[in-house]
Amino acid sequence: MTHQAHTDSVFQSSPESLDPADWQAFREQGHRMLDDMVDFLAGLREQPVWQPMPAEVRGAFGEPLPRAPGDLHDAYQDFRQLVQPYGVGNVHPRFMGWVQGGGNPVGMLAEMLAAGLNANLGGRDHAPIEVERQVIRWSAEMLGFPATASGVLVTGTSLANLIAVLVARTRALGLEVRRDGLDGRALVAYTSTEAHNCVSRAMDMAGFGTAALRLIPCDANHRMDLSLLAERLAQDRAAGLQPFLVVGSAGTVDTGAVDDLRGLATLCRAESLWFHVDAAFGALAMLSPAQRPLLDGLGEADSVAFDFHKWAQVPYDAGCIMVRDGDLHAASFATQPAYLRREARGLAAGHPWPADFGPDLSRGFRALKVWMTLKVYGADKLGEVVSRACTLAQRLLERVRAESALEALAPVALNVVCFRFIEADGDLDSLNADIVADLQESGVAVPSTTLINGQRAIRIALVNHRTREEDIHILIDAILAAGRRRVAQA
Numbered sequence: 348m349t350h351q352a353h354t355d356s357v358f359q360s361s362p363e364s365l366d367p368a369d370w371q372a373f374r375e376q377g378h379r380m381l382d383d384m385v386d387f388l389a390g391l392r393e394q395p396v397w398q399p400m401p402a403e404v405r406g407a408f409g410e411p412l413p414r415a416p417g418d419l420h421d422a423y424q425d426f427r428q429l430v431q432p433y434g435v436g437n438v439h440p441r442f443m444g445w446v447q448g449g450g451n452p453v454g455m456l457a458e459m460l461a462a463g464l465n466a467n468l469g470g471r472d473h474a475p476i477e478v479e480r481q482v483i484r485w486s487a488e489m490l491g492f493p494a495t496a497s498g499v500l501v502t503g504t505s506l507a508n509l510i511a512v513l514v515a516r517t518r519a520l521g522l523e524v525r526r527d528g529l530d531g532r533a534l535v536a537y538t539s540t541e542a543h544n545c546v547s548r549a550m551d552m553a554g555f556g557t558a559a560l561r562l563i564p565c566d567a568n569h570r571m572d573l574s575l576l577a578e579r580l581a582q583d584r585a586a587g588l589q590p591f592l593v594v595g596s597a598g599t600v601d602t603g604a605v606d607d608l609r610g611l612a613t614l615c616r617a618e619s620l621w622f623h624v625d626a627a628f629g630a631l632a633m634l635s636p637a638q639r640p641l642l643d644g645l646g647e648a649d650s651v652a653f654d655f656h657k658w659a660q661v662p663y664d665a666g667c668i669m670v671r672d673g674d675l676h677a678a679s680f681a682t683q684p685a686y687l688r689r690e691a692r693g694l695a696a697g698h699p700w701p702a703d704f705g706p707d708l709s710r711g712f713r714a715l716k717v718w719m720t721l722k723v724y725g726a727d728k729l730g731e732v733v734s735r736a737c738t739l740a741q742r743l744l745e746r747v748r749a750e751s752a753l754e755a756l757a758p759v760a761l762n763v764v765c766f767r768f769i770e771a772d773g774d775l776d777s778l779n780a781d782i783v784a785d786l787q788e789s790g791v792a793v794p795s796t797t798l799i800n801g802q803r804a805i806r807i808a809l810v811n812h813r814t815r816e817e818d819i820h821i822l823i824d825a826i827l828a829a830g831r832r833r834v835a836q837a
C-alpha cells in the first residue's frame with residue numbers, strides 16, 4: 348500500500364510554539380507514517396536482511412546544522428530513503444549474527460504513546476512510575492526474587508552490570524565508600540573467561556580496574572570451573588586481597604552456556620561474596636518450562652542483570668537490574684539535594700524514586716513498552732518464543748551434523764550454535780570469515796563469527812521471534828553454496 352503523493356501544505360509550526368499550526372495536516376502525516384511502518388513490518392521477510400550503504404547515502408549525512416525550518420514530509424522522505432533501508436537488520440527473521448531482539452509491533456506503538464506523554468521517570472508521584480514499579484515486581488516474579496527486591500530499568504545489561512558492581516562494592520566496604528572512595532583497598536572480583544566484556548568494563552568504570560577481575564577458566568561445556576574458582580579465591584585471600592564479588596553467566600554470548608548457578612550461589616554464601624548473574628538474554632528462559640531448569644539457582648543471586656530488548660523482543664533500549672536487598676540498592680545511589688527533596692504529599696512524594704537505584708536522574712518511559720508487551724502477549728507467549736528458539740537451535744545442530752561439509756564446534760545449551768565449513772584444504776579460518784561476509788552482503792541471512800578454542804566459527808544466535816525452521820535451511824543452504832563457490836574459485 349502506498350500513500351498518495353504529497354500535496355498538502357508544508358509543515359508549519361504555530362508562531363508561539365513548536366506545535367503544528369494545522370493539527371489536521373499533522374495528523375494525516377502521522378497516519379501515513381504509521382501505515383508505512385506497519386507495511387514495513389508486515390513485509391520484512393521479502394526484504395534483504397542487510398545491505399551495504401551506498402556512498403551517496405552515507406554522504407547525505409554530511410549536511411550542516413539546519414537553521415531554517417524544513418518540511419516534515421521531506422524529513423520523513425529522508426528517513427525512508429536514507430535510514431530505513433540501511434538498518435542493522437535485527438528485525439528480520441534471518442538476522443542471526445548477534446544476540447539482538449527483533450522488536451515487536453505493540454512495543455512500537457507503546458514508544459509513540461510514551462513519547463506523546465514525554466514523562467520523566469527520575470521520580471515524583473505519577474502513574475508512569477507505577478507502571479515501572481509494576482514491571483519491576485513482574486521481573487522479581489519471573490526471576491524468583493522476593494517481592495521486596497528492588498530494580499530499575501536502564502539502557503541495557505552493560506549499565507545493569509555496572510550498577511551491580513557498585514552495589515556489591517557498597518556491601519563490601521560500607522556506605523563510607525561513597526564518600527571516601529576505594530582508598531587503596533585491594534578488592535577483587537571473579538567471572539569466567541566466557542563472560543561478556545562489559546563485566547570487565549564495569550570493573551574499569553567502577554574504579555577497581557580490569558586487573559581486579561579474575562577470569563576463571565571454563566570446562567568443556569564453557570561453564571566456569573568452580574574448583575578453579577575456589578582455588579583462586581584461596582590464593583587471593585592468602586595474598587591479602589579482599590574478594591567481594593562473583594559474576595556468573597546465564598547465557599554466554601559465544602555459546603549460550605549457563606554457569607552452574609546453584610553451585611555458585613552456595614559457594615558465594617559460604618565465602619560471603621556478592622553473587623551477581625549476567626543473564627542478559629538467558630533470564631527470559633525462566634519463562635520457558637523446558638529451559639527453566641538450566642537456570643536453577645538464579646533466584647538465589649544477590650543481583651541479576653538482564654535485557655528486555657533481547658529475548659523479550661521489547662524495542663531498544665530496555666535493560667534491567669534487579670537487587671535482592673532493595674535497601675542496600677537504594678543506599679548505594681540515593682542522594683537528596685534540596686531541589687530533589689522528598690515530601691509526604693504532593694508531586695514530590697512517592698519515595699523511593701527510580702533515580703535512587705542508579706546513576707540516571709532524568710529517565711524516559713521505557714517501562715511502557717515493556718508493560719504493554721507483557722500485557723498484550725503475556726509471559727507464557729514470550730516463554731514460547733524462547734522455547735522455539737532453543738528447538739530451532741537443536742534443528743540447526745542436527746542439520747550441521749548431517750552435512751559432511753560442516754563441523755559443530757561447541758555444545759548447544761540454549762540458542763547459540765557454533766560450527767564451520769570444513770570441505771576445503773588450507774586456511775579454514777579465513778574461508779569461514781569470507782563465507783560469513785558473503786552471506787551478510789547477499790542479504791539472505793546474517794551470521795557472525797567468533798573464536799571457539801582458537802578456531803574461527805560461524806556463530807548463529809537464534810533470538811528473533813520471527814525466525815522459522817525454513818530460515819534455518821535457507822541459512823545452511825546459503826552457507827554450503829558460498830563455501831563451495833569459494834573453494835571452486837580458489
Ligand SMILES: *Cc1c(COP(=O)(O)O)cnc(C)c1O
Nearest residue numbers: 446503504505543598600627654
Ligand atoms: C548483550 C549482552 C550484554 C550487554 O548487554 P547490552 O544490553 O548490550 O548492554 C552483556 N552480557 C551478555 C551475556 C549479553 O548477551
